[in-house]
Amino acid sequence: MATQPELNQTRRHVSGSGQAGRGQYCFIPGSNLQMNIQDVTAGNMQSDPALCSKAWLPNQTQLHVSGSSRVGHLKTIKGLWPGSGWLVGPSCVGHSAVIACTIHTESVAGESYISSTELHMSGVKMLRSAEITDRYQLFNPQAYLQNNYTHPRANFDSEDCVVPWKLRCFASSFSTGEIRGQTLLDIGSGPTLYQVISACDFFNKIVMSDYLEVNREELWKWLRGDAGAFNWTPYIKYVCGLEGKSDHWEEKERRLRETIKDVCHCDIMQPNPLHPQVLDPVDAISTTFCLESVCPDKKSLEKALGNITSLLKPGGFLLMIGALDESYYLAGEVKLSVVPLDEDYVKEAVSKSGYRICVFKTYNMPPELKIGVDDVRGVFYLQAQKI
Numbered sequence: 001m002a003t004q005p006e007l008n009q010t011r012r013h014v015s016g017s018g019q020a021g022r023g024q025y026c027f028i029p030g031s032n033l034q035m036n037i038q039d040v041t042a043g044n045m046q047s048d049p050a051l052c053s054k055a056w057l058p059n060q061t062q063l064h065v066s067g068s069s070r071v072g073h074l075k076t077i078k079g080l081w082p083g084s085g086w087l088v089g090p091s092c093v094g095h096s097a098v099i100a101c102t103i104h105t106e107s108v109a110g111e112s113y114i115s116s117t118e119l120h121m122s123g124v125k126m127l128r129s130a131e132i133t134d135r136y137q138l139f140n141p142q143a144y145l146q147n148n149y150t151h152p153r154a155n156f157d158s159e160d161c162v163v164p165w166k167l168r169c170f171a172s173s174f175s176t177g178e179i180r181g182q183t184l185l186d187i188g189s190g191p192t193l194y195q196v197i198s199a200c201d202f203f204n205k206i207v208m209s210d211y212l213e214v215n216r217e218e219l220w221k222w223l224r225g226d227a228g229a230f231n232w233t234p235y236i237k238y239v240c241g242l243e244g245k246s247d248h249w250e251e252k253e254r255r256l257r258e259t260i261k262d263v264c265h266c267d268i269m270q271p272n273p274l275h276p277q278v279l280d281p282v283d284a285i286s287t288t289f290c291l292e293s294v295c296p297d298k299k300s301l302e303k304a305l306g307n308i309t310s311l312l313k314p315g316g317f318l319l320m321i322g323a324l325d326e327s328y329y330l331a332g333e334v335k336l337s338v339v340p341l342d343e344d345y346v347k348e349a350v351s352k353s354g355y356r357i358c359v360f361k362t363y364n365m366p367p368e369l370k371i372g373v374d375d376v377r378g379v380f381y382l383q384a385q386k387i
Contacts, residue, residue: 135334135335135336136211136212136294136334136336138331138332138333138334139212139214139215139331139332139334139336140214140331140332140333140334141190141191141212141214141215141218141331142191142218142230142332143330143331143332144190144191144331144332145191145192145218145230147329147330147331147371147373147374148163148373149163149192149194149230152368152369152371153369153371154234154235156234156238160366161369162363162365162369162379163194163235164238165363165379166194166195166288166321166363166379166381167194167197167198167235167238167239167242168242169321169361169381170195170197170198170199170286170319171198171239171242171243172359173198173317173319173359173383174198174199174201174202175243177202178317179199179202179283179284179317179319179383180202180203180283181202181203181204181282181283181284181316182203182204182205182282182283183203183204183205183206183207183279183280183282183283183284184196184199184202184203184205184206184207184282184283184284184285184286185206185207185209185279185282185284185285185286185311186206186207186208186209186285186286186287187209187266187268187273187285187286187287187290187308187311188209188210188211188266188268188287188288188289188290188291188293188294189208189209189210189215189219189263189288190210190215190288190289190290191210191214191215191218191219191230192288193208193219193222193232193256193260194232194235195286195288195319195321196208196256196260196286197232197235197236197239197252197256198239198243199259199284199286200252200255200256200259200260201252201255203259203283203284204259205259205261206259206260206261207260207261207262207263207264207279207282208260208262208263208264209263209264209265209266209273209274210263210265210266211265211266211267211268211294213265216263216264216265218230219260219263220263223257223260223263225257232253233249233253236249236252236253236256237249239252240252264277268290268291268294268295268304268307268308269294269295269300269303269304269307270307271307271310272307272310272311273304273307273308273311274311279311281311281312281313281316282311282312282313282316283313283316283317284312284316284317284318284319285308285311285312285316285317285318285319286318286319286320287308287318287319287320287321288320288321288322289321289322289323290322291304291305291320291322291339292322292323292326292338292339292340292341293323293329293336293338295339296337296339297339298339298345298349301339301349302349302352302353305349305350305353306353309353309354309355309386312386313386314386314387315385315386316385316386317358317383317384317385317386318350318355318382318383318384318385318386319381319382319383320350320380320381320382320384321379321380321381322341322346322379322380323338323341323374323376323378323379323380324341324342324343324362324376324377324378324379324380325340325341325342325375325376325377325378326338326340326341326374326375326376326377327340327375328374328375329373329374329376330372330373330374338374341380343360343362343380346380346382347360347382350382350384354386354387355384355385355386355387356384356385356387357382357383357384358383358384358385359381359382359383360380360381360382361380361381361382362378362379362380362381363378363379363380363381364377364378365377365378365379
């Protein structure tokens, strides 16, 4: 019997349906995926191809994978049939689907080698185009901060300005003392941390999270005190003024740095948005301008909200800020799509996700703050308790 060849000695090519942009969509096994491997009649194929280091298969072997699938744009990853060049990338909401992988082999000097594989997907909804995913890779955190968190939108001398309004919303929620506990999780932090300034006195641990590495690094820069980090001191001073502790801003800044224990990767499209990390259910979740910005439609937004809700304890609080009737925003050279939301839809979606809405406020963006970096009509703030 011939010796089974190492897979990395073979010639391979992966093709799939749904070609777009700079690449094609391919199948990503997820941690929650139950895969059924059928018709593998010979060789050393393990039950999970992500763990397979060798394969010796007859011609036209059909590998059928069924279950909750995930699709995304191209990115090379190690560990999935090592050396095969199988490509995966940022995940989107899973859908029931059947994916068939046809593995073609050829005989060389009496040995069977894999020459190519083909992916055939059915029932998979492409929730993000390659173009949208690519654009998020061009997200510029410094430009985003400049557009939204400096003058004129961050004018602390004007009570009518949007940034002071957002800080007052959070400060008001925490002033009651009802929202407190061991852990607060901030989902989709972006490069900002203003949303947890008031929280740091009421929680022992704050975890920030974002999908993009550039945003996570921007937060770490401030936490480390690096030169060039965004200056959040005016924000901290403003919050201290709201709390009647204007002279204690340095203590608040130190407390904030000490309380933020981690800045981790998150993907709200996954059932566990923090995968592979696993957190015990947290006492509170905050999220700002996340759901409407990264979800392609309302159906996926509601799914993502459910994913986030699974991380929260019963009785825990959700604090959310989001855009009203916005269709795009700018972050440097990139223009990013947004799902337009109105007040009634937000209330309905949150209530259907298992919350009792305690506070709902809106802010109408005045003409002088419509500076060409988005088309937002206004901003909402809500405080809701998980039932």
